[in-house]
Amino acid sequence: MMRVLKSALLPAALFLAFCCGAEPAPLKVSDGKLTAAGREIRLRGINWGWWHLEGTVYTEEHMRKQAEWGANVVRLAMTYTDIANKDGSWNTERFAEVDEVVRWAKRYEQYVILDMHVAKGGQNNAHYTDGGRNLLWQDVKLQELLCRQWAELARRYRAEPAVAAYEILNEPGTEPRDPSLVVALNRKVIRAIRQVDPEKIIVVSGDDWSNARSVVDEIRVDDPNILYTFHFYEGAFADSWLGNAGENGDFLSGSREWTEFKLPLEIPEGIRRISLLLRSADNSGSAWFDDITLTDETGKNIHGISFDGGPGAFKVERSPEACGAYDAGIGYAAPGSLRVSGSTGYNGWIGPKWDIVPGTYILSGRIRLENATGRTYLAAALFGPGSTKNDDELRRKLAVPAAFARKHGVPVWVGEFAVTRDSGSGDHQARATEQRIRLFEEYGFHWTYWNYRETTGPDTMALLAQKPDGSDYPVNVPLLKVLTEGWMRNHSDRNIHKEK
Missing domain, CATH: 3.20.20.80 (Glycosidases)
Incomplete structure (x- = not known):
């Protein structure tokens, strides 16, 4: 050498x-x-x-x-x-x-x-x-x-x-x-x-x-x-962003109490990590997220997170950060959730990167809305190695x-x-x-x-x-x-x- x-x-x-x-x-x-x-x-x-x-x-x-x-x-x-x-x-x-x-x-x-x-x-x-x-x-x-x-x-x-x-x-x-x-x-x-x-x-x-x-x-x-x-x-x-899953699919709007939202996820070859996206885009009202789970095709729970004790490793996805806040008083099964209010363009909360293998999964979570405009949904950012x-x-x-x-x-x-x-x-x-x-x-x-x-x-x-x-x-x-x-x-x- x-x-x-x-x-x-x-x-x-x-x-x-x-x-x-x-x-x-x-x-x-x-x-x-x-x-x-x-x-x-x-x-x-x-x-x-x-x-x-x-x-x-x-x-x-x-x-x-x-x-x-x-x-x-x-x-x-x-x-x-x-x-x-x-x-x-x-x-x-x-x-x-x-x-x-x-x-x-x-x-x-x-x-x-x-x-x-x-x-x-x-x-x-x-x-x-x-x-x-x-x-x-x-x-x-x-x-x-x-x-x-x-x-x-x-x-x-x-x-x-x-x-x-x-x-x-x-x-x-x-x-x-x-x-x-x-x-x-x-x-x-x-x-x-x-x-x-x-x-x-x-x-x-x-x-x-x-x-x-x-x-x-x-x-x-x-x-x-x-x-x-x-x-x-x-x-x-090594962890190149390769796209998002779910951002162009189903969404919620309006006002509703806690509602279960499910997103089928097909993880292809070449994806080795994901980050969950709790999105509420162009929302002049408010949206709350809680009790997020990721299960495989057999129903086995791969990851699960609630926000009773705080946002954990989740953070507001992009500026202005003020549109996202932890709400200690509101939650699905117990007090504590992540809120998005007054978002312009796409915004929400992004989670830590989780290791994942190719396969079929279900991403689900509870969403509460109050006068929510725009699109509120769950999605996932996909990451893989830098390609040649x-x-x-x-x-x-x-x-x-x-x-x-x-x-x-x-x-x-x-x-x-x-x-x-x-x-x-x-x-x-x-x-x-x-x-x-x-x-x-x-x-x-x-x-x-x-x-x-x-x-x-x-x-x-x-x-x-x-x-x-x-x-x-x-x-x-x-x-x-x-x-x-x-x-x-x-x-x-x-x-x-x-x-x-």
Whole structure:
């Protein structure tokens, strides 16, 4: 294994010796391509994700290693607390740490893309984004704060060529979905930046977690130095969501006392876990759920849960969380149930993941309604291993951003992509990563792998996972070999441009 690693790194070491000591030239967009000092450049690198989160540590040595491996860019995933205090005032000590990363990048001729990974108030409903509150889209003061923060970042780094670009916002996710809010905020932040820095590249994405489908005409900005981005996690996870059962079937509405609701479930091959969904969509009234059971075709009770003692591991499925509440005073056989009131769109309660084998099941539960509009029902989310995708399947997913790039003559960057190490057996992760890089190259996309480091264990996406005690797991050698082969294209491109 070490012989493979050394052979992969030998040309990278030559690249390191060639490049280090010179500062990177400023990037700009020219004729739909990224250029530096008049030469076309392709960004190929890695994310410094989880920076300052969950004890994750990055050092100058990590910058040196990625340069040795052939990368030319780091996407620095910042939170608003990396530059500001909770009250919005500037945190000079944390700002100095951003400065330090930029100095390391210059030392090893790496570019840095500053990514606002977490905005104050949260920009989607994931817990890591300021608790998943997702307040940014409706709060003008939070939007103004984001503009001020970007204006200050631009003032600080406008003359720094190692800072390649400003990425306005990581994975925006409006709820309920309204892409026009993302478009409006993008333009507001761009105006704030351009008042300070008229030239630096600005990175924008669309709604719905920056997925490939979001790179559409509406997000285009009339500015010559824009880099468009999306994230690509097709078939990435060991527990990939593969769909829901029951959400388009029978439902209840109106007012009624406790009523038994039954949902037949056929669990096919490839599904290995489910989460129960206690749904009440578009309900201006109220619905209560209690005494949920899952039985097999023989009538054997596989799982059963009541809510006499609280919600347990169930949680409100999506924001706004205020539409769901535990009701200690109302229940079917005993007091205690989960209530949904005033939901907009689909919402309800989602349960923990339960292991399951293929077969026939009955999901049943008790539902009480009071002036309930919309649709109230039981359903199940289905999960299975990340599937192997063939080239044609992935090309269909990549067709939208590829068409956008061709139509408008603009550069496109895959800001995040990965598959987890436990998403398949053997060398699945390495093969899937190589496949994605090959297709990105085919389309002319820039790309940065997610993730360099994190503290979630050795079987996730990290190239060099960190243990809770601060030490490292062994580097993921098969993944490193594939990434190094991709990054070393930077060296080949550089030689081509020298010859020209």
